[in-house]
Amino acid sequence: MTKKTSGVGPQHAAAPSAPNGPVAAALLACGIGCCVLGVLSVAADGSRRLASALNFYNPTGTLSGVTTTAIAIWLIAWVLLAARWRSRQLTFGKVSAAAFTLLALGLLLTFPPVGDLLLGR
Amino acid sequence: MQITLRELVTILHGMLFGGFFLMALFATFVLLLESSDSGRCASHTATAPMAPRWQTIYFIALAACGWAAVLSGAYVIYPWYRAVAPAGADLALYPKALLTAHATSAGWHTLGMEWKEHVAWIAPMAATMVAFVAIRHRAAWNASCQVRAAILGFAAAAFLAAAIAGGWGAMINKAAPVRGGRTIQLTRSAP
Numbered sequence: 001m002t003k004k005t006s007g008v009g010p011q012h013a014a015a016p017s018a019p020n021g022p023v024a025a026a027l028l029a030c031g032i033g034c035c036v037l038g039v040l041s042v043a044a045d046g047s048r049r050l051a052s053a054l055n056f057y058n059p060t061g062t063l064s065g066v067t068t069t070a071i072a073i074w075l076i077a078w079v080l081l082a083a084r085w086r087s088r089q090l091t092f093g094k095v096s097a098a099a100f101t102l103l104a105l106g107l108l109l110t111f112p113p114v115g116d117l118l119l120g121r
Numbered sequence: 122m123q124i125t126l127r128e129l130v131t132i133l134h135g136m137l138f139g140g141f142f143l144m145a146l147f148a149t150f151v152l153l154l155e156s157s158d159s160g161r162c163a164s165h166t167a168t169a170p171m172a173p174r175w176q177t178i179y180f181i182a183l184a185a186c187g188w189a190a191v192l193s194g195a196y197v198i199y200p201w202y203r204a205v206a207p208a209g210a211d212l213a214l215y216p217k218a219l220l221t222a223h224a225t226s227a228g229w230h231t232l233g234m235e236w237k238e239h240v241a242w243i244a245p246m247a248a249t250m251v252a253f254v255a256i257r258h259r260a261a262w263n264a265s266c267q268v269r270a271a272i273l274g275f276a277a278a279a280f281l282a283a284a285i286a287g288g289w290g291a292m293i294n295k296a297a298p299v300r301g302g303r304t305i306q307l308t309r310s311a312p
Contacts, residue, residue, distance in 0.1 A: 018258070018260030018261045018263075018264055019261070020261045020264070020265060020268055022257075022258055022261070023254050023258050023261045023262070023268050023271075023272075026250045026253055026254060026258075027250065027254075027271055027272070027275065029250075030246055030247055030249075030250040030275060033246050034243050034246060034247070037239060037242055037243065037246075038239070041239040057196070059196075059199075059200030059204075060195050060196055060199055060200055061203065063195055063199065063238055063239070064195065064196075066239070067191075067195065067239075067242050070242065071242075071246070074246055092265060092267040092268060092271070093267055096267060096270075096271040099271065099275075100271070100274060103243075103247075103275065103278055106243060107240065107243065107278065107281075107282070110236060110239040110240040110243070111236055111240070112231065112232055112235045112236050113232075
C-alpha cells in the first residue's frame with residue numbers, strides 16, 4: 001500500500017506502522033455525528049420551525065429527524081474522511097483531540113439543563 | 122400469568138437489546154484494555170493478527186444490539202410513551218401524560234426521558250466505530266498507543282451513554298410503565 005504523509009506530518013516516520021488514516025476517519029466522523037446530535041437536539045427544542053422540519057415520522061416526533069440527520073451526517077462524514085485519509089499517516093493526537101471535543105459537546109448538549117441554559121430558560 | 126404486548130416489547134427493548142448491549146460494552150472495554158499491551162507501545166510495530174472469528178461475531182452482535190435497542194425504543198416504544206391522551210382517558214395507558222400531570226413526577230419526563238431519548242444514540246454510534254476498528258484495523262490498533270487510548274475513550278463514552286439511557290429507562294418504566302395492547306397468556310392459572 002502506498003503511504004502518503006498528511007500536511008500535519010508523520011507521527012512515527014521511521015516506523016513500519018499501518019496507516020492510521022482510516023481509524024482517524026472513523027473516530028472523527030463519530031465525534032462529528034455525536035456533536036450534530038447534541039446541536040440538533042438543542043436547536044429543535046428552541047425552534048418550532050426546525051422541530052417541525054425534523055418531524056420525519058409523526059409517532060416519534062422531532063426525535064426521528066434529529067437522530068436520522070445526525071446518523072446521516074455521521075455516515076457521510078465517515079465515508080468522505082475515509083476516502084480522503086485511506087492510506088495516510090496522520091498526527092493522531094490532533095484528530096483524537098478534535099474527536100473527543102466533539103464527543104464531549106455532544107454529550108453535554110444532550111443533557112437537558114445545558115440545552116435550557118443555552119436557550120435562556 | 123399474562124403480559125401485554127407493549128410490556129413484552131418493552132422488556133425486549135430494555136432487557137434483551139439494552140441489557141446485552143450494556144454488558145457487552147463493558148466486556149468490550151475489558152477486552153480492549155486486555156489487548157492494550159503497554160509493552161508494545163514503545164516499539165511501534167505493526168504486527169497485525171486478524172481479529173479471531175468469535176471476536177468479529179461478538180463485535181457485530183454488540184453493534185447490532187445497540188442499534189436494535191435505540192431503534193426499537195424510538196420507533197416502537199416511544200410512540201406508545203408519548204401518545205396524546207384523549208380527554209377523560211385513563212392516564213395509566215399514557216405514560217408521558219401520566220408523568221407530566223403532576224409536578225412531583227414531571228421530572229421523570231422533562232429531565233429523564235428528554236436526556237435518555239437523545240444521549241442513547243451516542244452509544245451505538247461509538248460502539249459501531251469501536252467494533253469497526255477492532256475488526257478491520259488491528260494493525261493501526263497495535264501500532265499506536267494514541268489509537269488505543271482514543272478507541273478506549275470512545276468505548277467508555279458509549280458505556281456511559283448506554284448506562285444513562287438504560288438507567289433512566291428502567292426508572293421511568295417503574296414510575297409510569299408502558300402498558301396496553303394485546304394480552305399474551307404465558308401460563309394458565311391452576312384451577
